[in-house]
Amino acid sequence: MSRPAASTADPGTQTTSAPTTPPANSPWYKRKAIVIPVGIVAGIILISGVGNALARGGGGDSTAPAPPSAQSQEEAAAVEVLVPDTTGLTAKEAQALIENVGLDVEFSAEEGVVLDRDNWTVKSTTPAAGDTAQEGDTVVVNVEKILTEEEQAAAAAEEAFAAMTVAQQSAVRSAESYLSFKGFSRAGLTQQLTSEYGEGFDPADAEFAIAHIEKTGGVDWNQEAVQSAESYLDFKGFSRDGLFEQLTSEYGESFTPEQANYALDQVGL
Known part of the structure; x- marks a missing residue:
């Protein structure tokens, strides 16, 4: 019986078989078993590189705070x-x-x-x-x-007039009308407003009207006496004593002696 031939190979040398290439008609998942993982790893490396490049482009500090907005700067x-x-x-x-x-x-x-x-x-x-x-x-x-003194007085008079009764307002209008026509003393104007031959106002309303005119600066009795004296002298000649009597008499104008003397001085008697 013959023995098998002894191997000539060196026993210290290990023989490795060459990898077997999958045949062309192997399934796709076998052919790409190595290609797919390699592609995924390459993609991760590429993305990481782009991120690092962007960080370096922004100053190298990806944690730097964003610049303040225009609104926050204004605030x-x-x-x-x-x-x-x-x-x-x-x-x-x-x-x-x-x-x-x-x-x-x-x-x-x-x-x-x-x-x-x-x-x-x-x-x-x-x-x-x-x-x-x-x-x-x-x-x-x-x-x-800011009103002048005259404007303040006029405003006060207008306000006071609005608060009057109708009878008081009528007495005020009548008194102002008489004073614009000729010179009157206070007593003479009161008589004119209350007389049955005059306006026939109630004495209280007549007094109210005259007091209102005095308070608002609407009458100067001295000047009223001057106006009355001038009116008499335009009518006829008078001595000082005669005109004084006419100005102060209760049957005349009923001015006070002080008002009559002031008027006579002003007209030159």
Whole structure:
């Protein structure tokens, strides 16, 4: 019986068989078993590289805070100030004081247009004095016209007239009409308003009317005496004593002696 031939290969050398290439008609998942994982790894590396490049392009610090917006910058720059108290000041004074703290001014009046700011006084402001506002905001200054003494008197008279009864208003109108026609003493005007041959007003209404005219500056009894004296002298000649008698007599004009003497001095007697 013959023995098998001994191998000539070196026993210390390990023989490795070459990898077997899958046949062309192997299933797709076998052919791509190595290609697919390699593609995934390459994609991850590519994405990581792009991210690092973007981080470096932004200054290398991906944790740097975003720049503040324009709105936040404006809010940070806004300065709050207190609205000053300008009540009772002229519009001109108020404007200077309000603008001095960094606020704008707008005037508001119930009547009229604010032109000469020295002739208007401040009643209030919006926002009110002591409130806070942001620098550059507009403060509305509510003003009223400063009246002259004559305008104040006229306004007071108009207000008082509106509060009168109809009889009182009528007595006032009648008294003013008589005083515009000729010179009257106070007693003579009272007689004219209350006499049955005159206006026939109730004595209380007549007194009210004369007192109202005196209070509002509508009559100067000295000047009324001068007007009466001039009227007499235009009519006929008088001595000083004769005209004095005519001006002071109860049957004449009923002026007081002081008023009559003032009138005679003024007409040159």
